Amino acid sequence: MNEPVPAPQPNSMGRTGVARRWTYAVLLFAVLLVLMPFLFWQSTWFGRPLDDRQMAEYLAAADKPRKIQHALAQIGERIIGGDASVRRWYPEVVRLAEHPLAEIRITAAWVMGQQAGVPEFHARLLDLLEDSNPMVRRNAALALVRHGDDSGHGELRAMLQPYAVTAPSAGTLQQRLRPGDTVNPGTLLARLQQGGEVLEVRSPVPGTVKRWVAGNLQPVATGDALVEISPSPEMVWEALRALVLVGQPEDLDLISRYADGAAEMPERVALQAAETLRAIRARQRE
Numbered sequence: 001m002n003e004p005v006p007a008p009q010p011n012s013m014g015r016t017g018v019a020r021r022w023t024y025a026v027l028l029f030a031v032l033l034v035l036m037p038f039l040f041w042q043s044t045w046f047g048r049p050l051d052d053r054q055m056a057e058y059l060a061a062a063d064k065p066r067k068i069q070h071a072l073a074q075i076g077e078r079i080i081g082g083d084a085s086v087r088r089w090y091p092e093v094v095r096l097a098e099h100p101l102a103e104i105r106i107t108a109a110w111v112m113g114q115q116a117g118v119p120e121f122h123a124r125l126l127d128l129l130e131d132s133n134p135m136v137r138r139n140a141a142l143a144l145v146r147h148g149d150d151s152g153h154g155e156l157r158a159m160l161q162p163y164a165v166t167a168p169s170a171g172t173l174q175q176r177l178r179p180g181d182t183v184n185p186g187t188l189l190a191r192l193q194q195g196g197e198v199l200e201v202r203s204p205v206p207g208t209v210k211r212w213v214a215g216n217l218q219p220v221a222t223g224d225a226l227v228e229i230s231p232s233p234e235m236v237w238e239a240l241r242a243l244v245l246v247g248q249p250e251d252l253d254l255i256s257r258y259a260d261g262a263a264e265m266p267e268r269v270a271l272q273a274a275e276t277l278r279a280i281r282a283r284q285r286e
Contacts, residue, residue, distance in 0.1 A: 048070070049074065050070070050071060050074050054071075055071050055074065055075075055089065058070055058071035059071045059072075059089065059092045059096070065101050065103060065104060068096060068099070068104055068107075069103060069104060069107050071089075072093065072096065072104070072107045072108055072110075072111050073107060073111075075089050075093060075111050076107075076110060076111040076114045079111070079114040079115045080114055090115075090118060090120065090121070091120075093108055093111050093112060093121070094108075094112075094120050094121065094124050096108045097109065097112065097124045097127075097128060102131075102133040102135065102136055105128065105131060105133065105136045106133070106135050106136050106139050108124075109125060109128050109136055109139035109140045109143050110139050110143065112124060112125055112143050113125070113139070113142060113143025113144075113145075113146045113147075114146070116146050116147045116148065117147075121143075121147070122144070122147050122149065125140045125143050125144050125147065125149075126140075126144070126149075126151060128140035129141065129144075129151060129152055129155065133204060134158075134163065134204050134205050135185055135204065135205060137152075137155050138155055138158075138159055138235070138238075140152060140155070141153075141155035141156050141159075141242070142156075142238055142239075142242050145242040145245055145246055150245075150246035153246055153248065156239045156242050156243055156246070157239075157251060157254060159231055159235050159236065159238070159239035160231060160236055160239050160240075160254050160255070160258070161231070161254070162207075162210050162228040162229060162230050162231070163204075163205045163207065163228065163229045163231070164213070164225045164226075164227075164228050164229075165189060165201065165203060165204070165225070165226050165227050165228075165229060166223050166224060166225055166226060167192060167201070167214075167220045167221065167222055167223060167224045167225075167226055168192075168199065168201065168222065169192060169194065169199055169222050170192075170194060170219070170220065170221050170222050171192030171193050171194035171197075171199060171219070171220065172192065172193045172194070172217060172218070172219050172220075173190055173191075173192060173214050173215070173216060173217065173218055173219075173220050173226060174190055174191040174192070174193060174216065174217065175189075175190050175212060175216040175227075176188055176189060176190050176191065177189055177190075177209050178209065179208075179209050179210060179211055179212070180208060180209060181208065181209045182207075182208050183203040183205075183206065183207060183208065183209060183229060184203065184206045185202075185203060185204055185205060185206060186202050186203065187202060187203045188200055188201070188202055189201045189202060189203050189209075189226070189227055190226060190227070192220070201226060203229055205229055205231070205232075205235070206231075206232040206234065206235060207229040207230045207231050207232045207235070208229065208230045208232075209227060209228075209229060209230075210227075210228040210229060210230040211227070211228050212226070212227050213225040213226060213227060213228060214226045214227070233265050233266050233268075233269050236258060236263070236265060236269050237268065237269050237272055240255065240258065240269070240272045240273055240275075240276045241272060241276075243255065243276050243279075243280070244275065244276050244279040244280075245279075247276055247279065247280040248280070249280065249284055251280065252277060252280060252281075255273050255276050255277055255280075256273070256277065258270060258272075258273035259273035259274045259276075259277055
């Protein structure tokens with residue numbers, strides 16, 4: 001005769017319910033760990049295609065700069081892909097090249113470099129050579145080369161040289177980084193303290209900290225040079241590629257230090273520098 005199965009005790013049923021709830025909570029947490037990065041990636045990745053309705057919505061999203069950048073990036077990709085229908089958005093690209101946010105102007109300059117022969121793009125890029133942000137100026141200079149215009153030659157040369165970050169106001173300098181540290185646009189370099197106010201100084205360009213011009217905990221005046229940033233390999237490589245087409249004899253010495261390895265750059269930079277030197281010398285012989 002089978003023995004009767006004892007009825008569950010109240011405390012046993014409670015423990016089972018608690019365990020089950022914990023299991024569900026752990027499963028939900030695991031799902032969120034996978035889902036949240038995906039949602040973040042979806043919201044920040046500019047490669048996700050947009051239809052025309054979304055394109056119009058994103059370009060007009062004045063309070064959502066990431067959406068504007070996404071739409072601009074998609075316009076650039078469509079141009080590269082040979083989609084002629086994207087011309088309908090060209091006036092919006094020109095308009096956004098005057099956006100107050102530098103990130104938008106940077107992206108718009110890149111887009112305008114993907115399609116040569118558009119007079120409105122060419123004219124706006126010339127204006128952007130005078131922009132207050134160095135990354136906007138650099139993208140404009142690179143884009144102008146695609147338009148067959150060497151007006152940004154001076155900016156291309158600047159991309160091969162250290163960039164001096166200056167003090168936006170007077171104050172006592174508090175250095176945050178050391179020589180050799182890598183920086184990107186927006187990296188916090190230092191703080192300036194004046195009285196009870198503290199102002200952050202961020203790098204406008206990518207690269208590495210070459211040297212501090214102003215001493216730590218020393219007073220500086222508005223406009224004083226604070227730190228020099230050596231250019232990043234990517235910036236140097238892009239400038240060298242452009243100078244293949246518009247480089248001048250006076251650029252040879254500047255480029256040579258990248259070809260002979262003195263600048264401690266990746267091999268591909270040295271190879272590109274050597275190719276740029278050959279192109280400029282070939283033009284000299286013509």
